[in-house]
Amino acid sequence: MKIHFNRRQLVIPYGLFLVLFVIIPLGFIVYYAFTNGSTGAFSLNNFVKFFASPTSLSTLLLSIGVALLTTIVCLLIAYPVAYILARSNFKKKSVLLMLFVLPMWINFVLRINALREFLDLIGILNKAHLFNTILGMVYDFLPFMILPLYTTLIKLDKSMLEASADLGSHPIATFCKVTLPLSMPGIVSGITMVFMPTMTNYVISDTLGLGHVTIIGKFIEECFGARSDWHLGSAIALVLLMIIFVSMFVSGGFKEEDNGSRGAGLW
Template sequence: MSHRHSHRLSRLLNIGLPYFWLGLFFLLPFVMVLRISLAEPTLAQPPYTALWEWVEQGVLQIRLNLANFQLLREDDIYLAALLNSLWVALVGTVCCLLLGYPMAYAIATAPERRRILLLMLIILPFWTSFLIRVYAWIGLLNANGLLNTFLLWLGVIDEPLKILHTQMAVYIGVVYSYLPFMILPLYANLTRLDPTLLEAAADLGCRPFRAFLRVTLPLSMPGIVAGSMLVFIPVVGEFVIPDLLGSPGSLMIGKLMWTEFFANKDWPLASALAIVLLAVLVVPFVLMQRLQQDDEGTRT
């Protein structure tokens, strides 16, 4: 086998196989979602109508049903759910950033031999079950849960606070579950910063805090954006956290999709919701992708 021949084979394997898999099982499914979102729900198996059928010899009938999207526009519940999802994701992301940035900074500036351990401790919870970690908060936030018992014992409150099944519990769950996704890119970014820049600022008489604001913070912007997107995008479509910790009436689009699909068996409406969610998430996703490519461009 000649080298050129083996090079072509390796290209085919390395590029072709992942492309094939992701094209078939990641890209093509979105076409299916678009297709079903234009169908009508029926009582059949599968529960939607066909988009086209041969009526007679040579006549193809195509039926596109826009009623699902019309319903999404007319019924306020869906817009409210979308706005609430974006709001929860925004608050969650900001809280993750406020807690995660100082932590990432502290880890990045720790002595080198302690850094690995500190980083390990951030990643470790990520390896235990996400579902179980969310579940842990049910026992903590309950009316007769540990947090309330503790606060009552301290005498800070006279009667139990209602935290479980409120928006507050959803925020806590989001920050708890997604904090590592914020810290890791920030840490990677902060350790790559050139320390001589801070020394130069200090030599020129700049106070440490001011140097942080003028030098470190702007330079860590790519890490901030990357971490924020890694939290924001999945949280908009989050299901488990609002379902287990949020109030039954609270609306998030991921939970709504689940209900339309599993409880109401309305596959076309669930698909239409997925299309809306995808459309909303395209902008932050493109932002993240751009930034990543810029970052690679400057590194190589």
């Protein structure tokens, strides 16, 4: 006897998961963010408290700066790597790509602690806290930039590159006018995959920055933990969520403009 399921029935498990682990927790965050801690009445004091605090704003700006710098460094490293892999004639390209992806198979905490021991060995762990944090971010998120770039570059229509060369275009001009625009979907996908988690990752800053670099994610963790101020923590989380939504909206606009669904469908 065959059992037939329609599409709506197949969506039920996903819908339940979405409600239990996304919508309900987000509802609690919204509730705590817009209520007073003592009376439970509607209030915007949590947001006022956050934006009126120089420490909070400096932490937010530092987090954005670290995320931007990490994303830029990852892009500058990942693009040449992905380009060389995609254009090379090596038959086992997947093997080379696997060498860059292989660290992702190792536990995140183990990788960061191994990097910490290395930095301690060369004597900069207790000196360059911000540098160590950014280095750890790049080390951890670099594969997330390489993969979408490689996926896009490997699918480029070589006939367009050949046509550009046949028309007498210089290789640099071909890259700037043909390759780079066609690879924009991969660039946008990579930026999205690196920038967003970097904004909230505080384990790396704690481990490699030795507590001297406070990321906004750490500030939220302290509000829910040591400070026991869930209302302020929820307000900060919503602010961070809005920043992420804005970045997603901007990146989505770039994808539509550059026909992103063709180049970054896996991402």
